[in-house]
Amino acid sequence: MSTVIKVENVSKVYELGKMGTGTLASDIQRAFARMTGKEDPLLRIGETYDEKAIHIALRDVSFDVTQGQVLGIIGKNGAGKSTLLKILSRVTAPTTGKVKMKGRLASLLEVGTGFHPELSGRENIFLNGAILGMTNKEVARKFDEIVEFSGVSKFIDTPVKRYSSGMYVRLAFAVAAHLEPEILIVDEVLAVGDADFQRKCLGKMKDVSSHGRTVLFVSHNMEAVKNLCQEVVLLEKGQVAEIGKPAAVINSYFKRNTQYNSQILFNEQEAPGNELVKLRRAELHIQQGEILDINHGFELQFEFDLENDYSEFSYSLNLFAITGEHIFNTVSPVVSAKRGRVVASCLVPADLMNSGDFTVSIMAVSQRSITLFYFQNVLNFEIFDNRENEKWFGNISGAVRPKLNWKLS
Amino acid sequence: MAALDSNREDWTQVIEPTEGLFKFNLRELWRYRDLILLFVRRDFIAVYKQTVLGPLWHFLQPLFTTAVYTLFISIVKVPTDEIPRILFILTGVVLWNYFSSCLIKTSNTFIGNASIFGKVYFPRLVIPISVIISNLMSFAIQCLLLIPFLIYYRQNIHPTIYILAIPFLILLLAMMGLGLGILVSSLTIKYRDLNYLIAFGVQLAMYATPVIYPLSLIPGRFKAIASLNPLSPIVEVFRCALLGKGTFSIETILYSTVFAFGILILGVLMFRRVENSFMDTV
Numbered sequence: 001m002s003t004v005i006k007v008e009n010v011s012k013v014y015e016l017g018k019m020g021t022g023t024l025a026s027d028i029q030r031a032f033a034r035m036t037g038k039e040d041p042l043l044r045i046g047e048t049y050d051e052k053a054i055h056i057a058l059r060d061v062s063f064d065v066t067q068g069q070v071l072g073i074i075g076k077n078g079a080g081k082s083t084l085l086k087i088l089s090r091v092t093a094p095t096t097g098k099v100k101m102k103g104r105l106a107s108l109l110e111v112g113t114g115f116h117p118e119l120s121g122r123e124n125i126f127l128n129g130a131i132l133g134m135t136n137k138e139v140a141r142k143f144d145e146i147v148e149f150s151g152v153s154k155f156i157d158t159p160v161k162r163y164s165s166g167m168y169v170r171l172a173f174a175v176a177a178h179l180e181p182e183i184l185i186v187d188e189v190l191a192v193g194d195a196d197f198q199r200k201c202l203g204k205m206k207d208v209s210s211h212g213r214t215v216l217f218v219s220h221n222m223e224a225v226k227n228l229c230q231e232v233v234l235l236e237k238g239q240v241a242e243i244g245k246p247a248a249v250i251n252s253y254f255k256r257n258t259q260y261n262s263q264i265l266f267n268e269q270e271a272p273g274n275e276l277v278k279l280r281r282a283e284l285h286i287q288q289g290e291i292l293d294i295n296h297g298f299e300l301q302f303e304f305d306l307e308n309d310y311s312e313f314s315y316s317l318n319l320f321a322i323t324g325e326h327i328f329n330t331v332s333p334v335v336s337a338k339r340g341r342v343v344a345s346c347l348v349p350a351d352l353m354n355s356g357d358f359t360v361s362i363m364a365v366s367q368r369s370i371t372l373f374y375f376q377n378v379l380n381f382e383i384f385d386n387r388e389n390e391k392w393f394g395n396i397s398g399a400v401r402p403k404l405n406w407k408l409s
Numbered sequence: 410m411a412a413l414d415s416n417r418e419d420w421t422q423v424i425e426p427t428e429g430l431f432k433f434n435l436r437e438l439w440r441y442r443d444l445i446l447l448f449v450r451r452d453f454i455a456v457y458k459q460t461v462l463g464p465l466w467h468f469l470q471p472l473f474t475t476a477v478y479t480l481f482i483s484i485v486k487v488p489t490d491e492i493p494r495i496l497f498i499l500t501g502v503v504l505w506n507y508f509s510s511c512l513i514k515t516s517n518t519f520i521g522n523a524s525i526f527g528k529v530y531f532p533r534l535v536i537p538i539s540v541i542i543s544n545l546m547s548f549a550i551q552c553l554l555l556i557p558f559l560i561y562y563r564q565n566i567h568p569t570i571y572i573l574a575i576p577f578l579i580l581l582l583a584m585m586g587l588g589l590g591i592l593v594s595s596l597t598i599k600y601r602d603l604n605y606l607i608a609f610g611v612q613l614a615m616y617a618t619p620v621i622y623p624l625s626l627i628p629g630r631f632k633a634i635a636s637l638n639p640l641s642p643i644v645e646v647f648r649c650a651l652l653g654k655g656t657f658s659i660e661t662i663l664y665s666t667v668f669a670f671g672i673l674i675l676g677v678l679m680f681r682r683v684e685n686s687f688m689d690t691v
Contacts, residue, residue, distance in 0.1 A: 006420075014689055015689070086688070087424060088424075089528075089529065089530055090422075090424060090530035091526065091527055091528065091529070091530060091688055092685065092686055092688045092689055093424065093425070093426055093685035093686050094424065094425070094426055095426055096426055097426070098423060098424065098425050099422075099423070099424040100420040100422070100423050100424075101420060101421060101422040101423075101424070102419055102420055102421050102422075103421055104421075105422075107528075107529070113525055113528045113529050114525050114529075116451055116455055118454070118455040118458040118459070119451060119454065119455060123450075123451075123454075126447055127447045127448075127451060130441070130443050130444035130447050131444060131525070131529055131531060132529060133531065135440075135443050136443040136447075159458070
């Protein structure tokens, strides 16, 4: 298999502030370096340069993509994914480094670019096709196919401003889908559009890669990445953190980006609470594993300092989605407690929670009714999704996603 | 391994920081000729869609402008080298319209198209070139407007051999409009004030050009300053070609030509310098 994209030591430096470098002197300095073909002086002295004034979006990124491969690109927001895509699609130039490519590159992100509302569907197909790099001949050859695919043949001579938004997107997508690029960029399509649109995009991706063309797939949807890609690049703070098989890289992405086992310790002075009870430790502990996903149970552990003895002492724990939605409340058994350190832990079993971001609040209660103190948002954590052999990569909604006993016949 | 090595030179695209100031990719521009024509079509059609008078606006604008200026120079009695005032003004206005609309529209290239440029690559010069061409079409239409007046006043005018030079004049005008326009558009990325400057700058420049007065009107000691304006000879030759009177010389025409080439080259260089990275600044 030959290499179709070769990214070599690509860096991208953004200058912050609205006037670029800000001073005429450094403008001239840069211009001079550029004209004499030297490296950008600002990047080279990046260590000593005022870090506030520049932002390094990509730093020495290198990787190869072989023909026919579906390569996933993952990373947190701000890791440099978009910048990398911008460079690959030639919207902006790298500050240093090189990208070599074989063949035409197109992006499903560019759906509808340059559509003019006053022009008819027919005129826009030609215009949009040309913007995406097709010649008139190519568009004309595929015209009927495009119209058919879009399903707007009845309105093809109507200005697109009269289209419904659905028709508009379908027509735009139809043009992009018939580009037949050697390299296709699919950026976060699963986040927008309905199930139908998602299916079309994924269908197009499979179609493209099965014809020996290459796909770059950028997504936050790890399930889709895991199931569609052969190789994954993990970007972190503008650098390639890892390249490899999807499962391994995604696991490492989760590990790098979570506060699993997150532990909060408080000393005596800083401990939250009141004169009756103080929180000294809160911890989330994952059972059998390192990654908190829906298939793993986890234990919430707490330590408190009590200032008095209580004959009837208990806890009430609330779990909220980060959006504020109350997922559940659970109450501990009632015990008698002595002054001093008390420990409580609560096990949330595997296959109960849905994926998402959550926060835990816990209340210390005496006499089954008197609130000693309510500790709010003690722990925050994210539960990742984990799906094997699935064909649906969209969101599964619902507060919980329990594994229940099914009987099928 | 041998296969790999033989593949090494097959790259169809190499993306680099700066593609060299003087590496101007004409072949790539040629590959996008369809896009240029489609943009011309779009600009031309879309402007008058959903207007009552449609393409008639191409005539109305210069006609009204001419009427106002003609009235003005009739009142203050500006001599027009014995050319009928309406024809004198109309030739100037039509020519000036072409230059000013080229300049104003191309000077907005980067900022006005940032949303497209931010999503997809095509040679950025496609946009200003398509503007020049679509303006050329409206210029041609406006020139039709001259014909009835030329026929009506046929006794008072004396077309000269310079008529053959008109395409060359238009080319020079287009080069200046394009060159200045893309130069300004490259600079507006950093210095946004230029956008405001250009709007009234063009207006002022018209009064520095013999559009509503003949160059011959300018007294001797100001002539040197007036001849610094590279647009003047073009207007004067154009009038001489169609109407028979104009003040110019080989030197002034040569000066305009050199200026047109110079400004176009400078504009393209500046444009090339910023087109790869302007998205970071806009």
